[in-house]
Amino acid sequence: MKETPVPAGLERRKEDYELITGHGRFVDDLKALQERPAVLHMVVVRSPYAHAHIKDIHLEAARTLPGVIAAFSGEELVRSMPTLELITSLPGLKVPQRRPLALDRVRYVGDPVAVILAEDRYIAEDARDLFEIDYDVLPAVIDPEAALAPDAPLLYEELDSNIAIQIPSGGGDIEGAFTQAEHVVRLRVVNQRVAPSSLEARACLFDFDPATGQLSAWLSSQTIYQAQRVLADALGLDRHMIRVRNAQVGGAFGAKVGISGEEIVAAALSVKFGRPVKWIETRSENLQAQTHGRGQVNYIEAAVQEDGRLLGLKVRTVADFGAFLAYTTPISPNTTARMLNGPYSIPALDFQAVGVFTNTVPTAAYRGAGRPEAAYLLERTMNAIAQQLDIDPVEVRRRNLIAPDAFPYRTVHGALYDNGNYQAALERALELADYAGWRVKQQERRIAQSSSLLGIGLSTFVEISGGPFGSTGPGIPQDAATVRICRDGTILVESGVAHNGQGHYTAFAQIAAQIFDLPGSQVQVQMNDTALPAYSIGTFGSRTTQIGGAAVVLAAQAAREKALQAATRVLEAAPADLELTGGQVRVRGVSGRGISLGELARQVEEQPDLIEQDSLYPVNGASIEGLAAWREFSPSAPTFSSGAHVAIVEVETETGEVRVLNYVAVDDCGRVLNSYLTEAQVHGGLAQGIGQALYEESAYDQNGQPLTGTLMDYTLPNAEQIPGFVVDAIETPSPINPLGAKGAGEAGCIGGPPTIANAVLDALAPLGIEIIDMPLRPEKIWALVQAARRGTLKKVDPEPPAFFRATATPQQADTSHEGGVSSVDV
Numbered sequence: 001m002k003e004t005p006v007p008a009g010l011e012r013r014k015e016d017y018e019l020i021t022g023h024g025r026f027v028d029d030l031k032a033l034q035e036r037p038a039v040l041h042m043v044v045v046r047s048p049y050a051h052a053h054i055k056d057i058h059l060e061a062a063r064t065l066p067g068v069i070a071a072f073s074g075e076e077l078v079r080s081m082p083t084l085e086l087i088t089s090l091p092g093l094k095v096p097q098r099r100p101l102a103l104d105r106v107r108y109v110g111d112p113v114a115v116i117l118a119e120d121r122y123i124a125e126d127a128r129d130l131f132e133i134d135y136d137v138l139p140a141v142i143d144p145e146a147a148l149a150p151d152a153p154l155l156y157e158e159l160d161s162n163i164a165i166q167i168p169s170g171g172g173d174i175e176g177a178f179t180q181a182e183h184v185v186r187l188r189v190v191n192q193r194v195a196p197s198s199l200e201a202r203a204c205l206f207d208f209d210p211a212t213g214q215l216s217a218w219l220s221s222q223t224i225y226q227a228q229r230v231l232a233d234a235l236g237l238d239r240h241m242i243r244v245r246n247a248q249v250g251g252a253f254g255a256k257v258g259i260s261g262e263e264i265v266a267a268a269l270s271v272k273f274g275r276p277v278k279w280i281e282t283r284s285e286n287l288q289a290q291t292h293g294r295g296q297v298n299y300i301e302a303a304v305q306e307d308g309r310l311l312g313l314k315v316r317t318v319a320d321f322g323a324f325l326a327y328t329t330p331i332s333p334n335t336t337a338r339m340l341n342g343p344y345s346i347p348a349l350d351f352q353a354v355g356v357f358t359n360t361v362p363t364a365a366y367r368g369a370g371r372p373e374a375a376y377l378l379e380r381t382m383n384a385i386a387q388q389l390d391i392d393p394v395e396v397r398r399r400n401l402i403a404p405d406a407f408p409y410r411t412v413h414g415a416l417y418d419n420g421n422y423q424a425a426l427e428r429a430l431e432l433a434d435y436a437g438w439r440v441k442q443q444e445r446r447i448a449q450s451s452s453l454l455g456i457g458l459s460t461f462v463e464i465s466g467g468p469f470g471s472t473g474p475g476i477p478q479d480a481a482t483v484r485i486c487r488d489g490t491i492l493v494e495s496g497v498a499h500n501g502q503g504h505y506t507a508f509a510q511i512a513a514q515i516f517d518l519p520g521s522q523v524q525v526q527m528n529d530t531a532l533p534a535y536s537i538g539t540f541g542s543r544t545t546q547i548g549g550a551a552v553v554l555a556a557q558a559a560r561e562k563a564l565q566a567a568t569r570v571l572e573a574a575p576a577d578l579e580l581t582g583g584q585v586r587v588r589g590v591s592g593r594g595i596s597l598g599e600l601a602r603q604v605e606e607q608p609d610l611i612e613q614d615s616l617y618p619v620n621g622a623s624i625e626g627l628a629a630w631r632e633f634s635p636s637a638p639t640f641s642s643g644a645h646v647a648i649v650e651v652e653t654e655t656g657e658v659r660v661l662n663y664v665a666v667d668d669c670g671r672v673l674n675s676y677l678t679e680a681q682v683h684g685g686l687a688q689g690i691g692q693a694l695y696e697e698s699a700y701d702q703n704g705q706p707l708t709g710t711l712m713d714y715t716l717p718n719a720e721q722i723p724g725f726v727v728d729a730i731e732t733p734s735p736i737n738p739l740g741a742k743g744a745g746e747a748g749c750i751g752g753p754p755t756i757a758n759a760v761l762d763a764l765a766p767l768g769i770e771i772i773d774m775p776l777r778p779e780k781i782w783a784l785v786q787a788a789r790r791g792t793l794k795k796v797d798p799e800p801p802a803f804f805r806a807t808a809t810p811q812q813a814d815t816s817h818e819g820g821v822s823s824v825d826v
Helices: 074-078 121-128 174-180 224-235 261-273 283-289 331-338 371-389 393-400 422-433 435-448 504-516 544-570 597-606 675-694 747-767 778-790 802-806
Strands: 040-046 052-058 068-073 112-118 132-137 163-171 183-191 203-209 214-219 242-246 277-280 296-304 310-322 348-357 452-466 479-485 491-495 523-526 578-581 584-587 594-596 628-633 638-652 657-668 726-729
Touching: 040 121, 040 261, 040 283, 052 112, 068 074, 068 121, 068 261, 074 112, 074 261, 112 121, 112 261, 163 331, 174 296, 174 310, 174 348, 183 371, 203 261, 214 224, 214 261, 224 242, 224 261, 261 277, 296 331, 296 371, 310 331, 310 371, 331 348, 331 371, 348 802, 371 393, 371 452, 371 747, 393 422, 393 452, 422 435, 422 452, 422 638, 422 657, 422 726, 435 452, 452 544, 452 747, 479 544, 479 597, 491 504, 491 544, 504 523, 504 544, 544 578, 544 584, 544 597, 544 628, 584 597, 594 597, 638 747, 657 675, 657 747, 657 778, 675 726, 675 747, 747 778
Parallel strands: 040 277, 214 242, 310 348, 491 523, 657 726
Antiparallel strands: 040 112, 052 132, 068 112, 163 348, 183 296, 203 214, 203 277, 296 310, 452 638, 479 491, 479 628, 578 584, 584 594, 638 657
16 A cells, blocks of 8 residues: 655654664763774863862872773873864954863863773772862952953963953944934843753764774764864874764754864874773763853843834843853854844944953853844843833834835844744734733732732744855855665665754655655655765754755755656656656656656666766765765855744742743744644743743852752753743745745744743832843742832942943944854854
8 A cells, every 4th residue: 555645744753763762872872882892981080170270180099090091181182182173263353272171271160181091980980089180279250240350360361351352243323323212221131151951961982993094983963074074183184084973962952063172082092092982971060061051241222212113222242251262152142243133123233242251161052042142132122111111012022023025134234134024923922822811811910919920021033044154165065965766766865964853854854755755754864974975064053954954955856857867768758758756757648657766776776877977976075876866055145033922921929939821932934844843943942941031040159169060959940840832833935945944943042031031020010120130030039029028129220341431342343244243153
């Protein structure tokens, strides 16, 4: 019986069977490698101080412990290695040298200073306790605003300050906007540090075979081709002698975009000893030493008309970079600058950001990477405008949204939005949430003076994704894939994507199945391996479906055309008379005259001249043979998703507890290819966005000691604390790629925090509480409620740090090109 294709957009996930049956293989599940020596285990020795000189490291006791293979300080192992690289170099960025291990000085608690290699992980951990390291402790600076002070402790004397970069962006007549304004709204908002906290921490296994010179790597990574290149540069190996594979990956969320120093060290040890070396990060290490996300303090001034229309926006941002520049550290504040316009028509913008070094773990990309920060400060501002002018927050947004007929729309600072329909998403979200009905219920509660206050919050936002990527190198695409017709009639998709659980196997199978008119079960997808005839710059920034998927579309279409080309010769029919359906190429109107795809593939293997040979070949040296095609895709511009979210919360004033009663998310990610996958991405992002709003924060004491070093201290929301969601979609297909797709993966992280924060502040408004910083924990809310009842609430007019007043305004960014600022989308 013929299997009927599943309707487009309803395919269930193909990749979950092994996971839900307990047969998934993560890096730590790789216990032994065939015909290779036993795996050695690496453990890292980390600094207990936030800032100190390394005076001496005593390794003797650790080295003599039975089962220890070796122990090395950073000086012994990495002094001659290249410095860690960045994803982009922005104009004016100061880049201090940083190698895989700390050398002369440590700059945060958790800074890696030495490693131990042992036959057993537990032996290595015992040996770590035998290390004796002499430190000369130095003053530390933890607060990013304090790091701007002229007398602040310097992390790098050679830089003369803790300032890594100043990022200007903007356009329009900002002074004229404030001159014309009838109101000026000022506020300070903080986007606190958060830990990505993926289910699987960092993990790697390397095996260097001296006999062949081949290095095999198994990672938990978002960028396997980038890892291949970095390993080649660090170890002095030919790139084609390094094969990088992802095992199954337990989440990444941006924190695994770059290959870390610890991973490079593990690879170097494998090369040095010619044996497999594994490093598995513990949860406490992960919270202490993997990069954090967010970390911005924003000072906002909005020039507003009496009717709530926004004339101009000034933003001064202090971005906490942490102790050094990780691979994606500069991305977030730069993307915040790029996304500051949001979905609104704003005539004038003036953005000035300063990135500063502090004695904390570096910040880097975390789901959204600059987009959530921009949306949070902008949406908090829109609600502040509504409150100050006594206008419904919905109406304030309606009066400022970009009109549907204005696209393509160029923002005042240069970004070019492909298309959108922001009003439709907002109205749909209000309808699904019963906004008007909840306003009535809210008023009833206020009249009754209930101790349980209702709050209604919303946000409208824009998400940039995809787009040109300037550092792939000449002749190297962003993404490429091979699609081949196999001898058994099935379709094989080979993609360069590094899969992290998002459902790419399902999406790519669906794409190919529709082109060949086959059920998805007859399409096999391979990825996560640099040996495949494919390529990708990485899985990040909600780019994979629209770019990696576009490469699959083009390759599948090319393979289909090759099949038809071969069939014209085998069946002796004109191309116009052929049809391909159900795994058969048939001659229209001639019963019984046709050939299966499998038989066609066999004949092409035996007679290659049945098709014209493809002139496009992979960048990694693999060959394309048979009835197959390689195609690449590099977009000409980014796409801009959007959304409108509404939350209903209940705040219990006697305890400060916040309960989310209802949450509605209406998102526009262009053409929705698979509704199951899209909704899953929105749900996951919302869990993280609500987690940041209510619970999560990576905190330090004044000496730089982490206060959230375990999951007993760093609060991740559980299933009971995350509400059910009402999810819907508006579709405005993008003209940028052949799928019409836009990004969907970060919408929840972007819309979630401001929606929840605005809802809580709306609930507390009758008490006069106007400002509260995330996370909105019960004790914080309870203290504010008590202060309001006592009449001791403090109202402070937010004033940016003196640095912004003392420093001349940098020249505005060049807005002659799309984006306004030099940017890489992560």
